[in-house]
Amino acid sequence: MRYGVLGTGEVGRTLAGRLVELGHEVTLGSRTRDNPVAAEWATAAAERARAGAFAQAAAAGEVVINAVGGPVALDALRAAGAEHLDGKVLVDVCNPLAFMAGEARLDPVESDSVGERIQRAFPHARVVKTLNTVNCRVMVDPGRVPGAHNVFVSGDDAEAKEQVTGMLGELGWPAQRVVDLGGIRSARAVEMYLPLWLTMFRNSGSPDFNIEVHWAG
Amino acid sequence: MRYGVLGTGEVGRTLAGRLVELGHEVTLGSRTRDNPVAAEWATAAAERARAGAFAQAAAAGEVVINAVGGPVALDALRAAGAEHLDGKVLVDVCNPLAFMAGEARLDPVESDSVGERIQRAFPHARVVKTLNTVNCRVMVDPGRVPGAHNVFVSGDDAEAKEQVTGMLGELGWPAQRVVDLGGIRSARAVEMYLPLWLTMFRNSGSPDFNIEVHWAG
Numbered sequence: 001m002r003y004g005v006l007g008t009g010e011v012g013r014t015l016a017g018r019l020v021e022l023g024h025e026v027t028l029g030s031r032t033r034d035n036p037v038a039a040e041w042a043t044a045a046a047e048r049a050r051a052g053a054f055a056q057a058a059a060a061g062e063v064v065i066n067a068v069g070g071p072v073a074l075d076a077l078r079a080a081g082a083e084h085l086d087g088k089v090l091v092d093v094c095n096p097l098a099f100m101a102g103e104a105r106l107d108p109v110e111s112d113s114v115g116e117r118i119q120r121a122f123p124h125a126r127v128v129k130t131l132n133t134v135n136c137r138v139m140v141d142p143g144r145v146p147g148a149h150n151v152f153v154s155g156d157d158a159e160a161k162e163q164v165t166g167m168l169g170e171l172g173w174p175a176q177r178v179v180d181l182g183g184i185r186s187a188r189a190v191e192m193y194l195p196l197w198l199t200m201f202r203n204s205g206s207p208d209f210n211i212e213v214h215w216a217g
Numbered sequence: 218m219r220y221g222v223l224g225t226g227e228v229g230r231t232l233a234g235r236l237v238e239l240g241h242e243v244t245l246g247s248r249t250r251d252n253p254v255a256a257e258w259a260t261a262a263a264e265r266a267r268a269g270a271f272a273q274a275a276a277a278g279e280v281v282i283n284a285v286g287g288p289v290a291l292d293a294l295r296a297a298g299a300e301h302l303d304g305k306v307l308v309d310v311c312n313p314l315a316f317m318a319g320e321a322r323l324d325p326v327e328s329d330s331v332g333e334r335i336q337r338a339f340p341h342a343r344v345v346k347t348l349n350t351v352n353c354r355v356m357v358d359p360g361r362v363p364g365a366h367n368v369f370v371s372g373d374d375a376e377a378k379e380q381v382t383g384m385l386g387e388l389g390w391p392a393q394r395v396v397d398l399g400g401i402r403s404a405r406a407v408e409m410y411l412p413l414w415l416t417m418f419r420n421s422g423s424p425d426f427n428i429e430v431h432w433a434g
Contacts, residue, residue, distance in 0.1 A: 105328070106327055109327050110326050110327075145431050146432075146433065149429075181420065182419075188412055189412040189415070192409045195327070195405055195406040195409050196407060196409065196410050198406070200398070200430065202399075206432070208432065210430075211428040211430055213426055213427075214366045214428070214429060215425065216363065
Protein backbone atom coordinates (compact mmCIF):
# COMPACT_ATOMS: atom_id res chain seq x y z
CA MET A 1 0.00 0.00 0.00
CA ARG A 2 1.12 3.58 -0.61
CA TYR A 3 0.68 5.90 2.37
CA GLY A 4 0.96 9.65 2.60
CA VAL A 5 1.67 10.70 6.18
CA LEU A 6 1.16 14.39 6.91
CA GLY A 7 3.25 15.72 9.78
CA THR A 8 6.91 15.31 10.63
CA GLY A 9 6.49 15.40 14.39
CA GLU A 10 6.95 12.35 16.60
CA VAL A 11 3.54 10.93 15.68
CA GLY A 12 4.05 11.25 11.94
CA ARG A 13 7.59 9.90 11.95
CA THR A 14 6.65 6.98 14.20
CA LEU A 15 3.67 5.94 12.08
CA ALA A 16 5.55 6.48 8.82
CA GLY A 17 8.55 4.51 10.08
CA ARG A 18 6.48 1.53 11.16
CA LEU A 19 4.53 1.49 7.89
CA VAL A 20 7.81 1.43 5.96
CA GLU A 21 9.04 -1.45 8.15
CA LEU A 22 5.83 -3.26 7.31
CA GLY A 23 6.74 -3.03 3.62
CA HIS A 24 4.61 -0.07 2.57
CA GLU A 25 5.69 2.87 0.45
CA VAL A 26 5.42 6.00 2.56
CA THR A 27 5.78 9.66 1.71
CA LEU A 28 6.21 11.83 4.78
CA GLY A 29 4.71 15.22 4.12
CA SER A 30 5.63 18.54 5.65
CA ARG A 31 4.65 22.16 5.20
CA THR A 32 7.69 22.86 3.07
CA ARG A 33 9.20 20.78 0.31
CA ASP A 34 12.69 20.87 1.85
CA ASN A 35 11.96 20.05 5.49
CA PRO A 36 15.27 18.70 6.87
CA VAL A 37 13.58 16.40 9.42
CA ALA A 38 11.52 14.74 6.69
CA ALA A 39 14.51 14.50 4.34
CA GLU A 40 16.64 12.93 7.05
CA TRP A 41 13.86 10.50 7.92
CA ALA A 42 13.51 9.46 4.28
CA THR A 43 17.24 8.96 3.93
CA ALA A 44 17.50 6.91 7.10
CA ALA A 45 14.35 4.83 6.71
CA ALA A 46 14.46 2.73 3.55
CA GLU A 47 14.05 2.88 -0.19
CA ARG A 48 10.31 2.83 0.28
CA ALA A 49 10.48 6.10 2.24
CA ARG A 50 10.17 9.49 0.61
CA ALA A 51 9.77 13.06 1.84
CA GLY A 52 7.83 15.88 0.27
CA ALA A 53 5.45 18.72 0.78
CA PHE A 54 1.93 17.96 2.10
CA ALA A 55 0.55 17.92 -1.45
CA GLN A 56 3.19 15.48 -2.67
CA ALA A 57 2.60 13.16 0.26
CA ALA A 58 -1.19 13.25 -0.19
CA ALA A 59 -0.87 12.73 -3.94
CA ALA A 60 1.45 9.76 -3.42
CA GLY A 61 -0.74 8.03 -0.85
CA GLU A 62 -3.59 5.66 -1.61
CA VAL A 63 -4.33 6.23 2.07
CA VAL A 64 -3.54 9.56 3.75
CA ILE A 65 -2.83 9.88 7.46
CA ASN A 66 -3.30 13.21 9.23
CA ALA A 67 -0.63 13.28 11.93
CA VAL A 68 -0.26 17.02 12.42
CA GLY A 69 -1.64 18.68 15.54
CA GLY A 70 -5.36 19.33 15.74
CA PRO A 71 -5.12 23.14 15.61
CA VAL A 72 -3.27 23.04 12.26
CA ALA A 73 -4.98 19.98 10.74
CA LEU A 74 -7.29 21.85 8.38
CA ASP A 75 -4.49 24.10 7.14
CA ALA A 76 -2.27 21.10 6.45
CA LEU A 77 -5.07 19.30 4.60
CA ARG A 78 -5.88 22.40 2.55
CA ALA A 79 -2.20 22.55 1.61
CA ALA A 80 -2.40 18.86 0.73
CA GLY A 81 -5.28 19.71 -1.59
CA ALA A 82 -8.80 18.29 -1.83
CA GLU A 83 -7.93 16.86 -5.24
CA HIS A 84 -5.38 14.58 -3.52
CA LEU A 85 -7.84 13.50 -0.83
CA ASP A 86 -11.11 12.94 -2.69
CA GLY A 87 -12.25 9.35 -2.58
CA LYS A 88 -9.34 8.31 -0.37
CA VAL A 89 -9.34 6.92 3.13
CA LEU A 90 -8.14 9.77 5.35
CA VAL A 91 -7.01 8.52 8.73
CA ASP A 92 -7.14 11.24 11.39
CA VAL A 93 -5.06 10.45 14.47
CA CYS A 94 -4.76 13.96 15.91
CA ASN A 95 -6.05 15.50 19.10
CA PRO A 96 -7.56 18.99 19.42
CA LEU A 97 -4.84 19.97 21.87
CA ALA A 98 -4.22 23.70 21.98
CA PHE A 99 -2.25 25.77 24.43
CA MET A 100 -4.00 28.88 25.70
CA ALA A 101 -2.43 31.03 28.37
CA GLY A 102 0.03 28.25 29.12
CA GLU A 103 -2.69 25.69 29.70
CA ALA A 104 -3.54 22.64 27.64
CA ARG A 105 -7.06 23.04 26.28
CA LEU A 106 -9.25 21.30 23.72
CA ASP A 107 -10.31 23.25 20.65
CA PRO A 108 -12.88 22.36 19.43
CA VAL A 109 -14.60 20.59 22.28
CA GLU A 110 -17.95 18.87 22.70
CA SER A 111 -20.10 20.56 20.06
CA ASP A 112 -17.61 19.69 17.35
CA SER A 113 -14.41 17.72 16.79
CA VAL A 114 -11.39 17.87 14.52
CA GLY A 115 -12.55 14.63 12.90
CA GLU A 116 -15.89 16.17 11.95
CA ARG A 117 -14.30 19.42 10.80
CA ILE A 118 -12.05 17.48 8.45
CA GLN A 119 -14.97 15.45 7.10
CA ARG A 120 -17.01 18.64 6.54
CA ALA A 121 -14.12 20.45 4.86
CA PHE A 122 -13.34 17.46 2.61
CA PRO A 123 -16.71 15.81 2.02
CA HIS A 124 -15.31 13.44 -0.62
CA ALA A 125 -12.56 12.09 1.64
CA ARG A 126 -13.47 9.03 3.68
CA VAL A 127 -12.40 10.18 7.14
CA VAL A 128 -11.71 7.65 9.89
CA LYS A 129 -10.72 8.87 13.33
CA THR A 130 -8.56 6.42 15.23
CA LEU A 131 -5.47 5.93 17.41
CA ASN A 132 -5.71 9.38 19.05
CA THR A 133 -6.37 7.73 22.44
CA VAL A 134 -2.86 6.30 22.70
CA ASN A 135 0.70 7.58 22.55
CA CYS A 136 2.41 7.07 19.19
CA ARG A 137 4.73 4.41 20.57
CA VAL A 138 1.66 2.43 21.59
CA MET A 139 -0.03 3.13 18.22
CA VAL A 140 2.63 1.14 16.38
CA ASP A 141 3.47 -1.34 19.15
CA PRO A 142 0.39 -2.07 21.28
CA GLY A 143 2.26 -5.02 22.81
CA ARG A 144 4.36 -2.61 24.87
CA VAL A 145 1.27 -2.28 27.09
CA PRO A 146 0.01 -5.56 28.57
CA GLY A 147 -3.58 -6.71 28.29
CA ALA A 148 -6.24 -6.77 25.59
CA HIS A 149 -6.61 -2.99 25.52
CA ASN A 150 -8.65 -1.30 22.83
CA VAL A 151 -8.46 1.22 20.06
CA PHE A 152 -11.47 3.03 18.58
CA VAL A 153 -12.62 3.89 15.05
CA SER A 154 -15.15 6.58 14.11
CA GLY A 155 -16.29 7.31 10.57
CA ASP A 156 -19.25 7.57 8.26
CA ASP A 157 -17.88 5.15 5.65
CA ALA A 158 -18.10 1.51 6.75
CA GLU A 159 -15.73 0.28 4.06
CA ALA A 160 -13.14 2.89 5.03
CA LYS A 161 -13.36 1.76 8.66
CA GLU A 162 -12.86 -1.83 7.52
CA GLN A 163 -9.77 -0.82 5.58
CA VAL A 164 -8.41 1.10 8.59
CA THR A 165 -9.13 -1.90 10.79
CA GLY A 166 -6.89 -3.86 8.42
CA MET A 167 -4.12 -1.27 8.82
CA LEU A 168 -4.56 -1.40 12.60
CA GLY A 169 -4.20 -5.18 12.40
CA GLU A 170 -0.83 -4.75 10.70
CA LEU A 171 0.21 -2.36 13.46
CA GLY A 172 -0.60 -5.04 16.05
CA TRP A 173 -4.25 -4.35 16.92
CA PRO A 174 -6.34 -7.48 16.26
CA ALA A 175 -9.80 -6.71 14.85
CA GLN A 176 -11.52 -7.83 18.06
CA ARG A 177 -9.71 -5.06 19.91
CA VAL A 178 -10.95 -2.38 17.51
CA VAL A 179 -14.14 -0.78 18.89
CA ASP A 180 -16.34 0.79 16.21
CA LEU A 181 -17.94 3.85 17.82
CA GLY A 182 -20.14 4.70 14.83
CA GLY A 183 -20.14 7.78 12.61
CA ILE A 184 -17.56 10.54 12.52
CA ARG A 185 -19.60 12.45 15.11
CA SER A 186 -18.28 9.99 17.68
CA ALA A 187 -14.84 11.56 17.14
CA ARG A 188 -16.05 13.99 19.82
CA ALA A 189 -16.10 11.19 22.35
CA VAL A 190 -12.52 10.03 21.74
CA GLU A 191 -11.19 13.58 21.47
CA MET A 192 -12.77 14.41 24.84
CA TYR A 193 -11.02 11.41 26.38
CA LEU A 194 -7.77 13.38 26.07
CA PRO A 195 -7.99 15.13 29.49
CA LEU A 196 -8.28 11.75 31.23
CA TRP A 197 -5.32 10.46 29.21
CA LEU A 198 -3.28 13.58 30.03
CA THR A 199 -4.13 13.34 33.73
CA MET A 200 -3.02 9.71 33.91
CA PHE A 201 0.09 10.55 31.90
CA ARG A 202 1.04 13.39 34.25
CA ASN A 203 0.41 11.28 37.33
CA SER A 204 2.35 8.25 36.11
CA GLY A 205 5.04 9.99 34.09
CA SER A 206 4.70 7.35 31.38
CA PRO A 207 2.73 7.40 28.12
CA ASP A 208 2.78 3.60 27.97
CA PHE A 209 -0.76 2.83 29.04
CA ASN A 210 -4.15 2.30 27.51
CA ILE A 211 -7.68 1.30 28.42
CA GLU A 212 -9.54 -1.94 27.87
CA VAL A 213 -13.32 -1.89 27.76
CA HIS A 214 -14.90 -4.77 29.64
CA TRP A 215 -18.49 -5.70 28.87
CA ALA A 216 -20.88 -7.86 30.87
CA GLY A 217 -22.25 -10.97 29.25
CA MET B 218 -21.23 4.74 59.34
CA ARG B 219 -24.07 7.23 58.85
CA TYR B 220 -24.59 8.34 55.27
CA GLY B 221 -26.71 11.13 53.84
CA VAL B 222 -27.51 10.43 50.19
CA LEU B 223 -28.87 13.41 48.26
CA GLY B 224 -31.07 12.47 45.33
CA THR B 225 -33.93 10.02 45.00
CA GLY B 226 -33.27 9.07 41.39
CA GLU B 227 -31.92 5.70 40.34
CA VAL B 228 -28.35 6.58 41.35
CA GLY B 229 -29.30 7.81 44.81
CA ARG B 230 -31.66 4.92 45.56
CA THR B 231 -29.18 2.34 44.29
CA LEU B 232 -26.29 3.69 46.37
CA ALA B 233 -28.47 4.23 49.44
CA GLY B 234 -29.93 0.74 49.15
CA ARG B 235 -26.56 -0.94 48.93
CA LEU B 236 -25.15 1.07 51.84
CA VAL B 237 -28.11 -0.01 53.97
CA GLU B 238 -27.51 -3.63 52.97
CA LEU B 239 -23.91 -3.20 54.06
CA GLY B 240 -25.15 -2.26 57.54
CA HIS B 241 -24.92 1.51 57.36
CA GLU B 242 -27.53 4.02 58.49
CA VAL B 243 -28.69 5.96 55.48
CA THR B 244 -30.93 8.99 55.12
CA LEU B 245 -32.12 9.49 51.57
CA GLY B 246 -32.61 13.19 50.96
CA SER B 247 -34.94 14.88 48.52
CA ARG B 248 -35.96 18.41 47.69
CA THR B 249 -39.12 18.11 49.76
CA ARG B 250 -39.62 16.59 53.16
CA ASP B 251 -42.52 14.40 52.02
CA ASN B 252 -41.14 12.93 48.76
CA PRO B 253 -43.18 9.73 48.22
CA VAL B 254 -40.34 7.92 46.41
CA ALA B 255 -37.97 8.51 49.32
CA ALA B 256 -40.60 7.59 51.87
CA GLU B 257 -41.41 4.36 50.04
CA TRP B 258 -37.72 3.55 49.75
CA ALA B 259 -37.21 4.08 53.48
CA THR B 260 -40.19 1.90 54.33
CA ALA B 261 -39.09 -0.89 52.03
CA ALA B 262 -35.37 -0.83 52.79
CA ALA B 263 -34.69 -1.52 56.44
CA GLU B 264 -34.75 0.02 59.88
CA ARG B 265 -31.46 1.69 59.10
CA ALA B 266 -33.10 3.60 56.22
CA ARG B 267 -34.69 6.99 56.61
CA ALA B 268 -36.05 9.63 54.27
CA GLY B 269 -35.96 13.38 54.65
CA ALA B 270 -35.28 16.69 53.02
CA PHE B 271 -31.78 17.43 51.71
CA ALA B 272 -30.89 19.25 54.93
CA GLN B 273 -32.03 16.36 57.12
CA ALA B 274 -30.07 13.85 55.06
CA ALA B 275 -26.93 15.97 55.10
CA ALA B 276 -27.27 16.62 58.84
CA ALA B 277 -27.73 12.91 59.52
CA GLY B 278 -24.73 11.79 57.47
CA GLU B 279 -21.16 11.60 58.69
CA VAL B 280 -20.47 11.23 54.98
CA VAL B 281 -22.69 12.95 52.39
CA ILE B 282 -23.11 11.64 48.85
CA ASN B 283 -24.23 13.96 46.07
CA ALA B 284 -26.31 11.80 43.73
CA VAL B 285 -28.48 14.44 42.09
CA GLY B 286 -27.84 15.44 38.48
CA GLY B 287 -24.96 17.78 37.73
CA PRO B 288 -27.11 20.76 36.68
CA VAL B 289 -28.94 20.81 40.03
CA ALA B 290 -26.09 19.74 42.29
CA LEU B 291 -25.25 23.17 43.68
CA ASP B 292 -28.92 23.94 44.38
CA ALA B 293 -29.35 20.66 46.20
CA LEU B 294 -26.23 21.23 48.27
CA ARG B 295 -27.29 24.79 49.12
CA ALA B 296 -30.60 23.36 50.30
CA ALA B 297 -28.64 20.78 52.30
CA GLY B 298 -26.81 23.67 53.95
CA ALA B 299 -23.09 24.39 54.30
CA GLU B 300 -23.43 23.92 58.07
CA HIS B 301 -24.30 20.25 57.42
CA LEU B 302 -21.40 19.74 55.00
CA ASP B 303 -18.49 21.56 56.65
CA GLY B 304 -15.66 19.24 57.60
CA LYS B 305 -17.45 16.22 56.15
CA VAL B 306 -16.42 13.97 53.29
CA LEU B 307 -18.70 14.93 50.39
CA VAL B 308 -18.73 12.25 47.71
CA ASP B 309 -19.75 13.62 44.31
CA VAL B 310 -20.85 10.94 41.86
CA CYS B 311 -22.75 13.12 39.39
CA ASN B 312 -22.14 13.98 35.77
CA PRO B 313 -22.58 17.42 34.19
CA LEU B 314 -25.18 16.04 31.81
CA ALA B 315 -27.58 18.70 30.58
CA PHE B 316 -30.11 18.56 27.78
CA MET B 317 -30.04 21.52 25.41
CA ALA B 318 -32.25 21.58 22.34
CA GLY B 319 -32.88 17.87 22.76
CA GLU B 320 -29.19 17.01 22.80
CA ALA B 321 -27.12 15.67 25.65
CA ARG B 322 -24.43 18.22 26.48
CA LEU B 323 -21.92 18.75 29.26
CA ASP B 324 -22.26 21.82 31.42
CA PRO B 325 -19.71 22.81 32.60
CA VAL B 326 -17.07 21.35 30.33
CA GLU B 327 -13.29 21.53 30.20
CA SER B 328 -12.56 24.83 31.92
CA ASP B 329 -14.51 23.74 35.00
CA SER B 330 -16.30 20.72 36.46
CA VAL B 331 -19.16 20.06 38.82
CA GLY B 332 -16.68 18.58 41.29
CA GLU B 333 -14.68 21.81 41.38
CA ARG B 334 -17.79 23.97 41.55
CA ILE B 335 -18.95 22.05 44.59
CA GLN B 336 -15.55 22.36 46.26
CA ARG B 337 -15.46 26.12 45.56
CA ALA B 338 -19.00 26.65 46.83
CA PHE B 339 -18.37 24.58 49.97
CA PRO B 340 -14.70 25.17 50.77
CA HIS B 341 -14.95 23.42 54.14
CA ALA B 342 -16.42 20.22 52.71
CA ARG B 343 -13.89 17.57 51.69
CA VAL B 344 -15.08 16.83 48.17
CA VAL B 345 -14.14 13.56 46.48
CA LYS B 346 -15.29 12.92 42.93
CA THR B 347 -15.73 9.24 42.12
CA LEU B 348 -17.95 6.59 40.52
CA ASN B 349 -19.33 8.93 37.82
CA THR B 350 -17.64 6.85 35.11
CA VAL B 351 -19.90 3.83 35.65
CA ASN B 352 -23.60 3.11 35.70
CA CYS B 353 -25.12 2.93 39.19
CA ARG B 354 -25.64 -0.83 38.97
CA VAL B 355 -21.91 -1.18 38.37
CA MET B 356 -21.14 1.33 41.16
CA VAL B 357 -22.58 -1.02 43.79
CA ASP B 358 -21.78 -4.32 42.06
CA PRO B 359 -18.58 -4.05 40.01
CA GLY B 360 -18.55 -7.84 39.70
CA ARG B 361 -21.39 -7.64 37.16
CA VAL B 362 -18.70 -6.53 34.68
CA PRO B 363 -15.82 -9.01 34.23
CA GLY B 364 -12.18 -8.01 34.56
CA ALA B 365 -10.12 -5.84 36.88
CA HIS B 366 -11.72 -2.61 35.68
CA ASN B 367 -11.08 0.65 37.48
CA VAL B 368 -12.77 3.47 39.28
CA PHE B 369 -11.23 6.91 39.81
CA VAL B 370 -10.99 9.33 42.74
CA SER B 371 -10.27 13.06 42.53
CA GLY B 372 -9.99 15.37 45.50
CA ASP B 373 -7.79 17.84 47.35
CA ASP B 374 -7.97 16.05 50.71
CA ALA B 375 -5.84 12.89 50.83
CA GLU B 376 -7.51 11.60 53.99
CA ALA B 377 -10.95 12.04 52.47
CA LYS B 378 -9.87 10.08 49.40
CA GLU B 379 -8.58 7.35 51.67
CA GLN B 380 -11.93 7.21 53.46
CA VAL B 381 -13.79 7.07 50.13
CA THR B 382 -11.45 4.31 48.96
CA GLY B 383 -12.61 2.39 52.02
CA MET B 384 -16.25 2.94 51.06
CA LEU B 385 -15.46 1.82 47.52
CA GLY B 386 -13.88 -1.32 48.97
CA GLU B 387 -17.15 -2.12 50.74
CA LEU B 388 -18.99 -1.64 47.45
CA GLY B 389 -16.70 -4.20 45.81
CA TRP B 390 -13.84 -2.10 44.43
CA PRO B 391 -10.53 -3.31 45.89
CA ALA B 392 -8.07 -0.49 46.65
CA GLN B 393 -5.73 -1.57 43.84
CA ARG B 394 -8.52 -0.85 41.34
CA VAL B 395 -9.04 2.69 42.63
CA VAL B 396 -6.99 5.13 40.51
CA ASP B 397 -6.14 8.37 42.32
CA LEU B 398 -6.16 11.09 39.67
CA GLY B 399 -4.98 13.86 42.01
CA GLY B 400 -6.74 17.03 43.11
CA ILE B 401 -10.36 17.96 42.52
CA ARG B 402 -9.33 19.69 39.28
CA SER B 403 -8.99 16.22 37.77
CA ALA B 404 -12.77 15.90 38.08
CA ARG B 405 -12.73 17.59 34.66
CA ALA B 406 -11.04 14.56 33.19
CA VAL B 407 -13.57 12.03 34.46
CA GLU B 408 -16.54 14.28 33.70
CA MET B 409 -15.29 14.65 30.10
CA TYR B 410 -15.15 10.87 29.78
CA LEU B 411 -18.96 10.90 29.73
CA PRO B 412 -19.33 11.30 25.92
CA LEU B 413 -17.23 8.18 25.35
CA TRP B 414 -19.30 6.30 27.94
CA LEU B 415 -22.56 7.51 26.34
CA THR B 416 -21.36 6.54 22.86
CA MET B 417 -20.47 3.02 23.97
CA PHE B 418 -23.75 2.76 25.88
CA ARG B 419 -25.79 3.80 22.83
CA ASN B 420 -23.90 1.42 20.55
CA SER B 421 -24.15 -1.58 22.85
CA GLY B 422 -27.52 -0.89 24.45
CA SER B 423 -26.13 -1.96 27.82
CA PRO B 424 -24.77 0.13 30.69
CA ASP B 425 -22.90 -2.88 32.07
CA PHE B 426 -19.37 -2.05 31.00
CA ASN B 427 -16.33 -0.27 32.32
CA ILE B 428 -12.71 0.44 31.46
CA GLU B 429 -9.53 -1.04 32.85
CA VAL B 430 -6.32 0.94 32.61
CA HIS B 431 -3.32 -1.17 31.62
CA TRP B 432 0.15 0.16 32.32
CA ALA B 433 3.45 -1.00 30.90
CA GLY B 434 6.05 -2.35 33.33
